Amino acid sequence: MPEPTTIVPAVTTESADGRRSADAPASAVDPTSVSTVSRPGAARRALRLGVAGPVGTGKSSLIATVCRALAREIRLGVITNDIFTDEDARFLRSAGVLDPERIRAVETGACPHTAIRDDVTANLAAVEQLEVDFDPLDVVLVESGGDNLTATFSPALVDAQLFVLDVAGGGDVARKGGPGIGRADLLVVNKIDLAPHVGVDVEQMVADGLEAREGRPVLALSRHREETVAQLRSWVLNMLAAHQAGLHEPQDPGPMAPHFHAGEVEPHTHDEAHDHDHAHQG
Amino acid sequence: MNVPSTTLAMMLADSRLPIGAHVSSNALEAALLGGLSPGRIGEYLATRMDTVARVEAGAAVLARHLAQRDQPLAALHAEWAARTPSRAQRRIAAVLGDGLRRLADRLWPGSLSTDAGSPRPLVLGAIAAIAGLGPRDLARLVAYDDAQTVVAAALKLEPGDPRQGTALVLEACARFEPHIDALAALQDPTLLPSAGAPQIEGWSEDQSVLPRRLFRA
Ligand SMILES: Nc1nc2c(ncn2[C@@H]2O[C@H](COP(=O)(O)OP(=O)(O)OP(=O)(O)O)[C@@H](O)[C@H]2O)c(=O)[nH]1
Ligand SMILES: [Mg+2]
Ligand SMILES: [Zn+2]
Ligand SMILES: [Zn+2]
Numbered sequence: 276m277p278e279p280t281t282i283v284p285a286v287t288t289e290s291a292d293g294r295r296s297a298d299a300p301a302s303a304v305d306p307t308s309v310s311t312v313s314r315p316g317a318a319r320r321a322l323r324l325g326v327a328g329p330v331g332t333g334k335s336s337l338i339a340t341v342c343r344a345l346a347r348e349i350r351l352g353v354i355t356n357d358i359f360t361d362e363d364a365r366f367l368r369s370a371g372v373l374d375p376e377r378i379r380a381v382e383t384g385a386c387p388h389t390a391i392r393d394d395v396t397a398n399l400a401a402v403e404q405l406e407v408d409f410d411p412l413d414v415v416l417v418e419s420g421g422d423n424l425t426a427t428f429s430p431a432l433v434d435a436q437l438f439v440l441d442v443a444g445g446g447d448v449a450r451k452g453g454p455g456i457g458r459a460d461l462l463v464v465n466k467i468d469l470a471p472h473v474g475v476d477v478e479q480m481v482a483d484g485l486e487a488r489e490g491r492p493v494l495a496l497s498r499h500r501e502e503t504v505a506q507l508r509s510w511v512l513n514m515l516a517a518h519q520a521g522l523h524e525p526q527d528p529g530p531m532a533p534h535f536h537a538g539e540v541e542p543h544t545h546d547e548a549h550d551h552d553h554a555h556q557g
Numbered sequence: 558m559n560v561p562s563t564t565l566a567m568m569l570a571d572s573r574l575p576i577g578a579h580v581s582s583n584a585l586e587a588a589l590l591g592g593l594s595p596g597r598i599g600e601y602l603a604t605r606m607d608t609v610a611r612v613e614a615g616a617a618v619l620a621r622h623l624a625q626r627d628q629p630l631a632a633l634h635a636e637w638a639a640r641t642p643s644r645a646q647r648r649i650a651a652v653l654g655d656g657l658r659r660l661a662d663r664l665w666p667g668s669l670s671t672d673a674g675s676p677r678p679l680v681l682g683a684i685a686a687i688a689g690l691g692p693r694d695l696a697r698l699v700a701y702d703d704a705q706t707v708v709a710a711a712l713k714l715e716p717g718d719p720r721q722g723t724a725l726v727l728e729a730c731a732r733f734e735p736h737i738d739a740l741a742a743l744q745d746p747t748l749l750p751s752a753g754a755p756q757i758e759g760w761s762e763d764q765s766v767l768p769r770r771l772f773r774a
Contacts, residue, residue, distance in 0.1 A: 359769045384580035385713050385771040396577035396656045 321352070321412040322518040323402060324511070325391065325428035327455055328439030330421030333465040333498075335363045337439060337507070338416050340498045342372035344508040349413040349515070352405040353378040354398060356420040358387050363418060379405055387420025395432040402432070414515055424453040430525035435514050438528075440484075441465040446475040449484040449493075454529020457487050461494060461510055468497040558664065559689075566694040569681070570701050572709060576656030581649055582710030582772035583703060584757060587764035595715040602704050602729040608754035610733060612640045613678045614699035615740050615749045618692045620682025622744050624670045630679055633746040637676060640751050643758040645765035649774035650676035657681065664688075692741035697730065704729035710772055 326334045335355070342351055351373055355363035361380030368375035381401045383390035390398055402415050417433055419426060428436045438455035440448050443466055449456060456462055462484045470477045477495050484493040494510065496503045517523035568574065583605070585598070593601060616637040623630055641647050654677040661669050661684050668687045671680050678699065685695045708722040743749065764774055 358771070382580060382773045384773055386579065389579055390577075393573075394575040394577055394579065396575055396659060397580070397652075400577075400655060400659065 321350075321406055322414045322435065322515045323417060323433040324414055324514070325417045325419065325433035325436035326439060327391070327419040327427055327436055327459065328421070328463075329423060329444060332421070332439045332441040332444060334418050334421070334439050335366050336498055337437070337463065337465065337496070338418055339367055339370045339372050340504055341416060341507065341511055342367075342370075344504055345414075345511065346373050349512075350409065350411065351377065352402075352409055352412045352415040354401050354405065354415060354417045355380050356383045356387055356390055356398065356418060357381075358383055358385065358420045377405070377409055383420050388422045388426040391417070391419045391426065391432060392429045395429055398432050414511065424448075424451070424455060425529070427455045427459065427528040430527050434518055434523060434525045435460040436528070437461045437463055439463045439465050440480075442467055442470045442475040442477060442480065443473050445473075446480050446483075449480050449487060452487040456484065457489075458491065458526065458528035460514065460526065461492050462488060463507075464493065464495045466497055467495045467503070468499045562689060562691045562694045565685075565688050565690045566698045569684070569690070570698050570705070572705060574660070576653060576660050578653055578656065578706070579709075580773040581653065581706055582714070582764070582774065583706045584760040584764045584774065585707050585710045586714055586770055586772045587760040587767055588757075589714055590767070591760055591763060595711070595717065598707065598711055599725050599728060602707055602725055603732050604754060605703055605707070605757065606700060606729050606733040606736075608752040609641075609646075609757055610700045610703045611736055611740065611750045611752050612637065613703065614696040614733075614736070615743050616676070616678035617682040617685065617695050617699050618740050618743050619746050619749060620671075620679040621685040621690070621692060621695060622682075623746075624683045624686035627670070630671060630675070630683070633749070634675065634679060636746045636749045637678065640749060640753065641676075642753065643761040645761045645774065646758065647676065648765070649761075650678070652774075653677040654680040657684070693737055696737050696740045697733070700733040701726070701730055713771060 326338060328334055338353055342353070345351060353367060353373060355361070355367065355378070357363050357380060360382065364378050364380035367373070367378045379401055381390065381397050383397075398417060402417065405415060406412055417428070419428065427438070436459045438459035438461070440456070440463065442464065449462070449464065464477065464480050464484060467477045481493050481495050492510070494503070494506055496507055498504065514523065572578070585601070588601060589595065616633065619633050620630055623633060638647060641650070651674050654671070654675045655673065657677055657680045658669060658671065658673070658675065661680065665684070665687050669680070669683050670686070671683045681695065681699065684690065690698075704726045708726050712719055712722055761774070764770065764772065
């Protein structure tokens with residue numbers, strides 16, 4: 276099976292110079308063609324796209340940005356995960372970027388990471404219900420509750436995932452690595468407009484991310500910089516096109532380091548029971 | 558899939574069962590905020606064993622009985638709801654019932670007799686009917702799960718010696734044991750125990766509107 280990075284163009288800061296190659300033409304994802312895709316292996320259901328990352332790095336804002344950029348072109352739905360009640364869902368509804376009924380909250384209780392990884396029951400039920408209620412949807416965005424650097428989505432819940440860091444969390448974070456930083460489908464270095472104020476070198480942070488990710492894409496983002504929003508938009512459309520064409524294989528970013536089994540060609544990682552209690556950030 | 562009743566009970570009682578149950582504290586969080594002292598969690602469990610756990614276990618046993626005979630569960634659902642006056646309790650029972658139904662659909666495809674929205678005790682009873690879990694194991698499973706849910710939540714809310722929590726679970730199960738015979742013999746939904754616990758119902762309601770709660774129920 277093809278490596279996803281070979282079909283999804285790497286979106287890096289280098290493309291900030293306005294190269295059009297990163298911008299998929301709108302026709303690449305014609306909404307009317309979605310439900311009629313019938314190539315073997317092609318997906319019929321919506322692309323389920325996870326957005327993970329530590330507390331406050333801008334996951335909800337990123338989802339609002341994606342909705343703002345794409346809600347007129349493709350059919351979107353959103354599931355938020357919150358430790359406490361449904362604040363993120365309410366924030367997104369009030370942002371006015373998507374029909375409020377298409378935004379639903381899942382309450383994860385004390386461990387947000389269980390709900391996206393070990394026991395995805397509540398999230399899967401919510402995603403499936405949303406897909407039924409608004410059939411057909413093109414993309415369902417799932418925001419994880421802000422957890423720590425080890426929290427990533429199970430491929431049983433999402434087809435692809437973004438891991439969101441921000442410059443305010445410190446320039447070193449990308450270098451520290453971890454499953455989300457190293458192996459999410461896209462690493463976002465968010466709030467780059469703040470970099471001068473917090474003394475962070477964005478180029479260095481992106482370079483650290485690229486190194487930790489062995490070439491997987493890194494996107495430097497600020498919702499205040501249109502060119503970076505355009506790159507995010509393209510990445511989502513490219514991933515959707517790959518999903519619809521049956522060319523994207525969901526990957527588990529971790530928690531284990533990539534390894535080989537006898538008879539396998541591609542390295543992979545494993546799920547592991549989350550049977551510990553741990554402090555969550557925030 | 559043919560496994561003995563004991564194995565089924567162990568599997569269904571395992572907190573690692575993927576049905577999304579980690580969001581419930583059985584209202585312990587609201588109870589602690591409402592003044593229950595952590596030293597009295599054993600008493601909270603004892604009260605649950607004599608009240609809500611009997612209703613839940615009885616409903617599960619009755620669902621098993623009816624499902625085995627291909628009889629409808631609607632009347633039982635109504636009897637259970639009448640004895641579960643807290644809307645919050647009925648809600649979380651439906652959410653957890655749905656998680657259990659999703660699991661059962663995978664383990665015993667197409668065999669489950671409960672509708673979507675069925676509360677957990679009814680889904681458990683229906684599973685017991687198709688998988689061969691006996692009425693006694695079923696009633697004990699409900700009680701064990703009720704106590705273990707409270708104790709696991711207590712370890713997050715008011716951490717103490719976890720071994721003490723395990724002792725409390727066993728004590729609760731022992732407390733429940735005298736109810737087993739009567740519960741296991743139930744066949745008529747109208748005879749489902751009506752053992753209300755207004756304080757627990759109140760805490761369940763409080764829990765459903767708690768700001769910044771760690772547990773949904
Ligand atoms: N300057 C700047 N601030 C941003 C940007 N994106 C988000 N923020 C701010 O960052 C803060 C946190 O944003 P959220 O989107 O709520 O972050 P989150 O990751 O969803 O937070 P949790 O769900 O609580 O983990 C808010 O005050 C946002 O306004 C950005 O691009 N630039
Ligand atoms: Mg958020
Ligand atoms: Zn966790
Ligand atoms: Zn392996």
